[in-house]
Amino acid sequence: MKTTSLKGKITVQYSLLFLACMSIVGLLVYQVVADIVQNIAINYIHETIKQTNEKIDQTLTEVENSSSTTISNWYIQTLLNRHEKYLPLRDRVQVSEMVTSAANQNSYLKSLELYSPKFGFFGFNDSVLQAADINLHIMERRLPNTKLMNKMVWMTTEQGFDQQRYILGARTIPNFISDDNLGYVMAVLDGTLIEEDFRDIDIGQGGIIFLMNEEGQIVFASSSIQPQQKKLFSATLTKLKNEALDHDIFQVDGVRSLITYSHSNKSGWMTGAVLPVSSLTRQMAYIQKIIIWTNVVAIFFILLSAGVLSSRITKPIRKMQRMMKRVEEGNLNVLLPKTKIAEINELSGSFNHMVSKLKILIYQVYEVELREREAELKALQAQINPHFLYNTLDSFYWTLVLNDQEELGRDIIALSDIFRYSIGSGETSVKLRAEFEHIWNYLRLQKMRFEKLETDCFLDPKIESADILKLIVQPIVENAFKHGLEQRDAEGKIKVEASRVNEDIVIAVRDNGVGIDSGRLEALRLRLLQNDSLTVTEQHFGMGIENVHRRIRLFYGKNYGLEIYSKPAEGTEVLIRIPFRPHSG
Missing domain, CATH: 3.30.450 (Beta-Lactamase)
Structure with a gap:
């Protein structure tokens, strides 16, 4: 099925409509003007033959006066x-x-x-x-x-x-x-x-003026008349006189012609005139040219205005089409502006509302996906008997204490606390102090692996009771060990610091690892910015920078999340920004 653009349809239909109107108006104007010109011409001819008839009567009157003077x-x-x-x-x-x-x-x-x-x-x-x-x-x-x-x-x-x-x-x-x-x-x-006087009268191209006596005989004419035409003219004038009409349109040798006359009461004769109708309106050719050229100019401006009008109507539609294409490609950060067309504004509002709802639905679907993964983790956690694990680790601790290995026993207690915090009771948010205690235990165990590891944890006491999502700092610290310190032979350093900045809490995780080159760093930042297309990159919930960033944005909003700064061979700094919320428990 062949399709055409909306702009083309509007232009064609608008142009055809105006052309039809212009044609109808032009024909009506031409017909009205033609009738007016024809009536003027008929009146002029009738007045001309009337004056001719009066001139003949005047001549006859003068002769009659001369005879009267004589007798x-x-x-x-x-x-x-x-x-x-x-x-x-x-x-x-x-x-x-x-x-x-x-x-x-x-x-x-x-x-x-x-x-x-x-x-x-x-x-x-x-x-x-x-x-x-x-x-x-x-x-x-x-x-x-x-x-x-x-x-x-x-x-x-x-x-x-x-x-x-x-x-x-x-x-x-x-x-x-x-x-x-x-x-x-x-x-x-x-x-x-008198016949010469008739020939001097110009009533139009192809016109004839003649004198007919009381017997119906044409005795004088401005040009030669065929015998059959004489009979036709005579019969027509006699009919007009009997019907009290002053003119009529009839056929003369297949040509539509006007016939009119003036009757003389003095002589009883009639002065008649016959003229082709086309000669009556010969001046209409000039008016016809004006109408034609006016229509040509009007067509030009109609096409121009149709193009402009259709562009004004279709421009916002084309823009909406481009925006829909961007949405189709996965970009939901689009917004159609308002226009001066009410219907387009209504469509734009519906489109913007649809995109907004679609964005919310995508977030909801992704959140459902994260919750499903969280449920999987909890199901895995549920397979482990926490009390059995805690009791076993407690037994290890007391055995080590009895054997004078109290330091190793503290490590066992740290591991037990880590399991207790991770498996926990299933809460999603905790106090910031609890999250930092978990980090202290994690770093204690990491020191068993890294003999030259230097750690530093600082928590501002003013914010230690603030609410925070559970397990959002530990994956960042783990990432620092895995991608930064493990590949470094020299002494490793890692620092975790939490402070309040205006109405936000900023948690900084710094290491002196191998760092990230500029290309990989820009790619990672770009993935964090394109949060709508992020996917879970690790097998379990909470493992990985992208997952932590996504959890924060889903929970706190798009103004929060992670910021990464790094230089090769100098280390990496990850800032976790969340809103300050006092603990409600």
């Missing part, structure tokens, strides 16, 4: 209502000049003429369309004369005779009614100029 002129009314059969040429020219003058200020006008059934046409005409053509258009549209009386009616031609587009306007002259023959004011506007 309402008192002089023209007087001339054209004469009863003569013919109108003098001078008057005809004057009427035509007045009509032309009224229309000169409008550059779109190609023709403005008055028609009187009695006197004919007056005005000017620069187009190919004649009165007969206009009458024909009126007849094709089936416009009643009554409609023409109220205002000028505007019409468009699909194609003029001179390949130009025209806008036609006509209205009756009310006072020229005679035998159902009506007088007309007829105007012709240059559609080419």
Whole structure:
């Protein structure tokens, strides 16, 4: 099963979460901004075609005003209502000049003429369309004369005779009614100029603006439109008008496009615009780049912050892992510090408590092991009949006294006291004086082996009643003989001294033996320091420096035990440090 680090998982999941959030927010922002931009663009286009429509209406209004000025002129009314059969040429020219003058200020006008059934046409005409053509258009549209009386009616031609587009306007002259023959004011506007105005309007890339007449025919456009597109645009605008909608999105040759319009109440025409939706949001490409680069920068900082965050979380865990490895290797002197993360602190506290409990359990197990060895020793001791041993040694003593060998008898008594103290009643602690009496007896017997042995024992009377672990000095003295004095040919010296230092008792055992070289001395000190890994090195309890050191530390605590100082060929000094405790018996 493939595993990954906690840091890697946190980094990946944190990054994916923020990337997902950033992506969702980016899409929402992009969609909202796109909708806003699209609505702004739609409003702009709608306002543009509305202004275009108003411009056309303004042009038509100006022409209508010119015609109204002409037909309402008192002089023209007087001339054209004469009863003569013919109108003098001078008057005809004057009427035509007045009509032309009224229309000169409008550059779109190609023709403005008055028609009187009695006197004919007056005005000017620069187009190919004649009165007969206009009458024909009126007849094709089936416009009643009554409609023409109220205002000028505007019409468009699909194609003029001179390949130009025209806008036609006509209205009756009310006072020229005679035998159902009506007088007309007829105007012709240059559609080419209006079409040029359409081409000058920019509503966006791929956009088309066009003019549709009341019959649904597209007569002017800013660019060429295919016949099928004309039908589609016409049908869609008619539908929007009937449904009272101002715009819609529809498909034009597979392209989603916007269509909108503005209706003219004056002419009844509609100015429409069609634009691909993609052009409405072309400015979104810039916003899209900003969002993309923002996400790129955000990804960088997300990955960076994810790495930092995961490191802060996993750093104490990795430290805990290293500490557990040290515990696994046998080092129980570890302690995890507190951090700023509550959960990690809880784990660290549990870990520290576990190590502390483990240390206590190890001490307890080792103590049990020592007690088991002590029990073995007691079992061995129990096999010897103390009274038989004491009585036998007492018999030896009196026999030697009777034979005038009292000195040897004292040695026998010393040996008896040693056995009595060692086998004893099983107590673990004794008075310091009793421990020193045992040492005096031991040294007396050692003098039998070493003829040139010089001994010195000193016990401060102030502390002779203090409690002390039994048999912790004799193994050190024995070790001095075994490893120091036995290998020396010259006179041997050994001194045992007990004194009080502050709140402690210090027992010093000094010899002038062969000493210990620096390498072995450092190794022995190191073993005493690593008390958690010490083992019993002798077969029976109490035999050996390490065992004495361990007993002291188990009984009194880790601040007590043995200290060893030595130089080769100069001797060795062992200090036993224990707390001062008055005897409680």
